[in-house]
Amino acid sequence: MIDTINVNYDTTIPNNVGLSEDRRILKALERWHPGYLDWWNDMGPEGFQESLVYLRTAVAVGPEGWAKFDYVRMPEYRWGILLAPAEEGRIVPFGEHFGEPAWQEVPGEYRAMLRRLLVIQGDTEPASVEQQRHLGKTAPSLYDMRNLFQVNVEEGRHLWAMVYLLQKYFGSDGREEANELLQRRSGDLDKPRMLGAFNEATPDWLSFFMFTFFTDRDGKLQLEALAQSGFDPLSRTCRFMLTEEAHHMFVGESGVGRTIQRTCEAMNEARVTDPGDIVTVRALGVIDLPTLQKKVNLHYTLSLDLFGSEISTNAANAFNAGLKGRFHETRIDDDHRLLDATYPVLKLVDGRPENVDEPALSALNMRLRDDYAVDASKGVVRWNKIIAKTGVDFQIKLPHPAFHRHIGEFAAAHATPDGEIIAEAAWNERRDEWLPSSEDADYIDSLMAPVTEPGQFAGWIAPPKTGIDNRPGDFEYVRIDD
């Protein structure tokens, strides 16, 4: 019998899917593995492949004690195939097949659609590793460096997760897709990654924290929607990925939070009361709050674009097919088919953003994006509490969803962060008030000096409240010279 709770480490690929009895897939994955390692060595964290990093590795998928921490060289990390335990008697929870037993094999008619969903999700995983590969060299502490590498190896594992599904359920097509996932490159002109935000640069640590807060959160919402899938292996895969994703959210939220904390403390120490006095605040060697706001504006809107067009036939088809559901689908009290339901969609009406009721089935992207906005805004509330506690008079706000968009209803509009539509020329003139300018980027870049002494932190960021795995403050999370 396959032990689906504890992970089998006997095969080269740790797993809880019975790979040693599934020779065909084991072989396929073993053939894919060297190409993956080549990719990791070329495109993974630059300069630290030989260092020992204090990383968690999944050893079980049950709710308690699923991870163990130890020093590992990243190329030797045990990337495994881990699915959350099967739920007895699970049904297809939405769509045309609502109530039928969940599928253990791919329904023939939905093969192409499902493959597409897996490839799009899979493509984001290595992309972020590529985007973040230079950051180790400017880490503000060993603690942060370790968190970066943890996120990176887990994104690598998420790629394995999608590749397993492709190889197991899609035969030679799946193998081809698995190989192509190693060919595309973030930001490459000829072979870019599939989605916009994953081709942007992540040049500095504030960008990294914003990315893990905003863009990984898009990942979280997409995984939540796929975790509802009637295709049970996908559901179980995504459910386990979400446990790892929670740490990525933590890295982003706490990273931005610690940056805010340090800025406010430095302002108080120097008796600077005006957060808008950027020159004075920057002279303290910290990131001023208006610049933080601009970074929020940028990363939030790039991430909103990842949800696609507000009105989408693809999303409707994937829902009808039972492949991709809504956030917390099973907790929603309705028919789970959306036959007559409507949903308010933000549209450009007579030159102004306005909610218009649309068939709920076509509006699923909009709905998931709304769920995302609610989730993200909770983190912003917590950031504002940090500011309020220090007595500094400033509030971070999420910009209006019409602002700075490249996909959907507002792609062609020019809106202010408050959602007022203005002329293109006026918008261009004010752009640098709302989005990071090249000067802002240069200033942030000037702060990115590495700190590699255990327990020490760069001057622009506060230390964390507690260590990883309850380690003390001066713990050597990365042994750079070993």
Ligand SMILES: [Fe+2]
């Ligand atoms: Fe991921």
Ligand SMILES: [Fe+2]
């Ligand atoms: Fe992630």
